[in-house]
Amino acid sequence: MDLKHIDDGTVLKIFTYPSQVLKRVATPVENFDEELKELARNMLKTMYEAPGIGLAAPQVGISKRIFVMDIDFNRKEKTGIDAKIEYELVDRNPKILINPVIKKKKGQFKYEEGCLSLPGIYEEVARAQKITVEYQDLGGDKHELQAEDLLAVCIQHESDHLDGVVFIERLSMLKKNLFHKKLIKRKKLYEQA
Ligand SMILES: [Zn+2]
Numbered sequence: 001m002d003l004k005h006i007d008d009g010t011v012l013k014i015f016t017y018p019s020q021v022l023k024r025v026a027t028p029v030e031n032f033d034e035e036l037k038e039l040a041r042n043m044l045k046t047m048y049e050a051p052g053i054g055l056a057a058p059q060v061g062i063s064k065r066i067f068v069m070d071i072d073f074n075r076k077e078k079t080g081i082d083a084k085i086e087y088e089l090v091d092r093n094p095k096i097l098i099n100p101v102i103k104k105k106k107g108q109f110k111y112e113e114g115c116l117s118l119p120g121i122y123e124e125v126a127r128a129q130k131i132t133v134e135y136q137d138l139g140g141d142k143h144e145l146q147a148e149d150l151l152a153v154c155i156q157h158e159s160d161h162l163d164g165v166v167f168i169e170r171l172s173m174l175k176k177n178l179f180h181k182k183l184i185k186r187k188k189l190y191e192q193a
Contacts, residue, residue, distance in 0.1 A: 051089075
């Protein structure tokens with residue numbers, strides 16, 4: 001997708017855990033039409049604005065099997081109007097995966113993951129180090145991609161979203177319990193405020 005087009009996109013609302021839409025198994029994309037292109041563009045815009053390295057459709061409230069990612073971009077500081085610090089995105093390399101299926105998994109790789117739907121939570125998750133994924137592009141054409149390390153982690157994390165799974169569910173029982181305690185505490189604080 002043309003990067004200029006992405007900049008014209010709309011920033012969508014990001015749904016946070018425990019929204020119901022994050023728990024649903026998303027349905028396959030069947031129509032490779034203008035509406036789908038619009039969704040992909042808006043998702044990329046939303047991801048870069050956040051900023052994040054991946055975003056799946058359920059995170060913007062749409063239960064369809066599509067996600068976007070970019071593990072290559074950087075934020076460059078620049079001085080804007082009134083000497084205000086602004087950021088400019090450089091080295092962008094957007095990817096859009098539709099109806100992805102992970103065919104092969106090899107090895108193990110641990111990475112401290114975060115998620116735009118779980119702001120402020122970072123935990124180390126063990127996933128496959130090398131994967132092969134089959135997916136369709138915006139035109140419906142099929143592709144195969146081999147990925148490793150961070151790219152493989154990102155694809156596995158986003159694919160999980162399409163199956164109604166958030167990364168904290170990949171943690172050990174002990175860590176999961178600690179997380180839930182943290183979440184309840186935070187909720188109580190909000191209710192008091
Ligand atoms: Zn996520």
